[in-house]
Amino acid sequence: MKKEHKTPPPLSSAALYILLALANEDLHGYGIIQEISRQSEGGYRIGPGTLYDNLKKLVDQKFVVDAPRSSRTQGDDRRFYRLTATGKAALSSEVDRLQSIVLEAQLRLRERKPRNA
Template sequence: MKDDADRFLPLTPATLHILLALAGDDLHGYAIMQEVRRQSENKYRLGPGTLYDNLQRLVDQGLVREVSRSAKNADGDDSRRRYYRINTLGRRVLSAEVARLEGVVREAKLRIPLPETRRT
């Protein structure tokens, strides 16, 4: 199981942020973009081309799957919008990536002084 997730590591920044955004709830494309911007405090922005290219790869790799859900638009009309949901394998890959990054941060703290992070 662990080896199954490790073969996807390391993740690209775009893939990491997309999986992190989907870890909370099923989201459509534009919502993923907004969630990524919020999580990175506006430091990392995804364009639609980059977003859907990564989503296509994640779907092909089995980390994410598409779900169809109706949603009301601003005019109150129902519109079929493509939502994305993270799979079990995707959660394991995300956990493995976070663990890897924790090890990197731990090593970094031992060697170089890091600035204090502001908690919001």
């Protein structure tokens, strides 16, 4: 019997950035947007629509959950999101995938010879 080796589908850029933003700490929606902007040095900006589309998808996939209320500061009614163990695994497998692409690309670019050499 063949062993099925399932690789998770690649994440979209928005989903990857959201998971990266939540990797260190629990954040609310606006915090995630600011963290993404900081990580990408302003190069990648997402609006609330894209953010919550992707957050909903990630919550459905159990990559992200609502952080419990006890961990928030008092009087803060905003929802905080937390990366789950499954989400962490998905993020690390995505990073591995990107790393292998980068390695392959670097190898090919180094090996490339000029046509009329």
